[in-house]
Amino acid sequence: MTEYRPRRAARVLVVDDAERVLLFHGVDPGRREHYYWFTPGGGLSPGESPQAGAARELAEETGLERAAADLGRPVFQETTEFPFDGVWYRQxxxxxxxxxxxxAVDTAGFNEVERDSITDHRWWSIDELERTKERYYPDELPTVLRRALGKD
Structure with missing residues (x-):
């Protein structure tokens, strides 16, 4: 039986005027063959609200500074289980x-883990996500984006 480390996280769907979402390209340091695309965001500090954590992670990972209140209410929530660098998480x-x-994304705020595991970033349209053979998370990202943007 797998032992999971519990983790709380907040992520941001950063969408530009062309309705493209910003995703980072990463690799699991414990499985160098496992590449994937994912949204900015990350783990919450003890006692940190999801909005505050999302705003902090957004600034650290993209250079884009916004007040936590600017993020409003969550548009999607999930519990996911995954390995990263040899540890299994239930997030x-x-x-x-x-x-x-x-x-223009500024990654100067990346920490050591991010510098080691994030290889690139780009803006994706929903159509591109639906057509790609590349892995991205969450799996239902196109549906989440359509709903959040009022396009469903």
Whole structure:
């Protein structure tokens, strides 16, 4: 039986005026063959609200600074189980929508783990996500985006 480390996280669906979502390309340091795309965000500090954690992670990972209140209410919530660097996590996470006209991503705030595991970033349209053979998380991202953007 797998032992899971519980974790709380907050993630941000950063969507530009062209209705593309910002995703990072990463690799699991414990499984160098496992590449995937994912949204900005990460683990919450003890006592940190999801909105505050999402705003903090957004600034650290993209250079985009927004007040926690600007993120509003979560547009999607899930519990996911996954391995990362040899540890299995059971992560409860909330996703927030943030619309921006455009943004030049600044990764200067990456920590050591992020510098070691994030290889690239790009903006994806919903159609591109639906057509790609590349792995992205959450699996239902196109559906989540359509719902959050009122396109379902």
């Amino acid at each position: 409860e996470q909330e996703f927030f929508l943030l619309r921006v006209p455009s943004w």
